[in-house]
Amino acid sequence: xxxxxxxxxxxxxxxxxxxxxxxxxxxxxxxxxxxxxxxxxxxxxxxxxxxxxxxxxxxxxxxxxxxxxxxxxxxxxxxxxxxxxxxxxxxxxxxxxxxxxxxxxxxxxxxxxxxxxxxxxxxxxxxxxxxxxxxxxxxxxxxxxxxxxxxxxxxxxxxxxxxxxxxxxxxxxxxxxxxxxxxxxxxxxxxxxxxxxxxxxxxxxxxxxxxxxxxxxxxxxxxxxxxxxxxxxxxxxxxxxxxxxxxxxxxxxxxxxxxxxxxxxxxxxxxxxxxxxxxxxxxxxxxxxxxxxxxxxxxxxxxxxxxxxxxxxxxxxxxxxxxxxxxxxxxxxxxxxx
Ligand code: SF4
Ligand code: SF4
Numbered sequence: 001x002x003x004x005x006x007x008x009x010x011x012x013x014x015x016x017x018x019x020x021x022x023x024x025x026x027x028x029x030x031x032x033x034x035x036x037x038x039x040x041x042x043x044x045x046x047x048x049x050x051x052x053x054x055x056x057x058x059x060x061x062x063x064x065x066x067x068x069x070x071x072x073x074x075x076x077x078x079x080x081x082x083x084x085x086x087x088x089x090x091x092x093x094x095x096x097x098x099x100x101x102x103x104x105x106x107x108x109x110x111x112x113x114x115x116x117x118x119x120x121x122x123x124x125x126x127x128x129x130x131x132x133x134x135x136x137x138x139x140x141x142x143x144x145x146x147x148x149x150x151x152x153x154x155x156x157x158x159x160x161x162x163x164x165x166x167x168x169x170x171x172x173x174x175x176x177x178x179x180x181x182x183x184x185x186x187x188x189x190x191x192x193x194x195x196x197x198x199x200x201x202x203x204x205x206x207x208x209x210x211x212x213x214x215x216x217x218x219x220x221x222x223x224x225x226x227x228x229x230x231x232x233x234x235x236x237x238x239x240x241x242x243x244x245x246x247x248x249x250x251x252x253x254x255x256x257x258x259x260x261x262x263x264x265x266x267x268x269x270x271x272x273x274x275x276x277x278x279x280x281x282x283x284x285x286x287x288x289x290x291x292x293x294x295x296x297x298x299x300x301x302x303x304x305x306x307x308x309x310x311x312x313x314x315x316x317x318x319x320x321x322x323x324x325x326x327x328x329x330x331x332x333x334x335x336x337x338x
Contacts, residue, residue: 005159009125012101016073020251020308024287025280026071028305030253031105031265034060034091036080040107042132043139047265048080055257057087061094063259066275068098070283072253076103076126076301078265080257083110089122096123103128107142111150113157120159127158130165130195133177140172144181155188162190166218168211168237169196175211182218194218196236196298206239232303241295244306245315249286252305263291264299290315 020028034055038048067075075095082088083106095102103126104119119127131147132140154162164185166178178194185192194215196207207215215237235242248254248263249271255261259275262268263286273282287309297303316324 028251029074030067030072031076031078032255033257035082035085036257038081040141054085057090060091064094074101078105089118092122092124101125108147108150113153116157124160126161128163131181132167134180164190165193167195168215175214178218182221207237212237245310246291246294250283252302290317
């Protein structure tokens, strides 16, 4: 990566971080899905199909414009496999045109030197690839052996930051593979992180003793900032709940291929409002709503966004919010009767 690109990215990160701390009333991170289709079928995944069409770029650009209106700092394109979208470069470029940080999550299969150079030109700033094992098996084909050549291309040509996420849990057979993946990532000059993954019904599976040991080793090898931001993983690995304030639906948004806002990939349907109708009233309600699924949540990026506000603005359960609303309406009714 060029030195100037690195410095510019770091400065932009610092400026967005201070903006996030100074004001609570804007979106920090949005995951945007332009493509639900995927070329793979990982055993633990509930986020893909094999038949849907790409969402037209013009429609995606309108969603990006709306996210810019909500003063979003970072948009990460995800899927399915977003590299299958024929107009991905145009989408990335539009995020940059609107002044936001552009990220991408991919399974890595489609990276060639030519494709990487096009993403450089479009202005991509971050890429994350999750690698699940060394050799493909029935659970996952996101494998180091298959992807190593692609990682070599990325190391040689990418101007953007590359993070390799290895995973533990969710039926991955050889937990020690996570260590091999993390070592290779560091060798190629990438950052490395480790995630505890969901079972395919989206629930948390506690780690086995061997998995826990490898998890700690991979964490030591990886990105120190990331380890500092992910204390929650230690509780989750022990199978213990973690107490935090999830700001999904407000500071973090998940926008599906139909353009609906959801809390996250694992809680689709809440609130399920079209993005173009999403208001700051919706934002405030979700910001203040306690999420029932928070104690066992493993979604790293939403936890990291939550850190900005964990120390302020306690949340209420949906039942408490509804009771308060009812009380307000009753008082209003009494005043009208008077
Ligand atoms: S985890 Fe990623 S690569 Fe695997 S099926 Fe799901 S979307 Fe596709
Ligand atoms: S706690 Fe986790 S699973 Fe629940 S809404 Fe927040 S990010 Fe999604």
